[in-house]
Amino acid sequence: MNWTSRCKPLESEQAVATVLDTTQTPRTRHPEKAHKPDNPIQRRKPDWLRVKAPVSAKYHETRQLVRDHKLVTVCEEAGCPNIGECWEKKHATFMIMGEICTRACAFCNVTTGMPNALDQGEPERVADAVAKMGLTHSVITSVDRDDLSDGGAEHFAQVIRAIRKAAPATTIEVLTPDFLRKDGALEVVVDARPDVYNHNLETVPHLYGRIRPGARYFHSLRLLQRVKELDAGIFTKSGVMVGLGEQRSDILQVMDDMRTADVDFMTIGQYLQPTAKHAAIDRFWTPEEFKGLETAAYAKGFLMVSASPLTRSSHHAGDDFARLRAARETKAAGHSA
Secondary structure, three states: OOOOOOOOOOOOHHHHHHOOOOOOOOOOOOHHHOOOOOOOOOOOOOHHHOOOOOOOHHHHHHHHHHHHOOOOEHHHHOOOOOHHHHHHOOOOEEEEOOOEEOOOOOOOOOEEOOOOOOOOOHHHHHHHHHHHHOOOEEEEEEOOOOOOOOOOHHHHHHHHHHHHHHOOOOEEEEEOOOOOOOOOHHHHHHHOOOOEEEOOOEOOHHHHHHHOOOOOHHHHHHHHHHHHHHOOOOEEEEEEEEOOOOOHHHHHHHHHHHHHOOOOEEEEEEOOOOOOOOOOOOOOOOHHHHHHHHHHHHHOOOOEEEEOOOOOOOOOHHHHHHHHHHHHHHHHHHHHO
């Protein structure tokens, strides 16, 4: 899952100067984790988590198109296990506003540091890539940009508008940061009218201090609820990882919280540890356990649920959007009957 609301925010100017000073070692991917003890990586994974290495011609075509447009994808930056499958179908999730994040969550493999200035030509290049790939459904995510006054909300809006112009038939899904302490930012993105607004809760509340220390669970939940209040026509979506130390009852409570916020679509996937400096895997949930979570989520009223070991936020996003829209139409028809 591109678990995007990533990372611990810069707590002070001193933190910016000492922890995230990019004049240190520019290619140090996670400077803020260097002092942490190693967590052994479980090299032997269950059979249900094995994927084929990406080797197809279409995969390489997608990779070249991304390079030619000088774009960043979360598929690569977060080390998504589904990259071979998705890029074979010419599906890529574009990560805007650079590849350097201002936060440092315990689960995320995106580079931490002080980001570069926004690339004003990026919205048009993303839109051109979407058009050339012939996408029916596009997914746009980003790093956290706590350094920007609006958290990058206007840049999201510019990308949405550019895609609408270059590929008017393409539906648009955004997976945004939490815009914590960025008053008015959410409204800017919603006003651009994406078809799906996704923001991941990532984990259960009692693990936030260890796994997602810079974020606030109820702020993220409220952000999702606020999307519906601003525009009830936009689908809302959120996801969590399992394998970080949560219990099934914790996930069921998150489901209830999401439904209270009127979230339409929930994704649940297995956490995979990127490096020894990241949070350790508590355990691997089985496919049968994921199926049980899916059944429970549908019983709680979600229009759409994707729960499997390899589920990620944008995996099968196009097909899932078609099913999501059909589910809403079916529900509406039932209410009017």
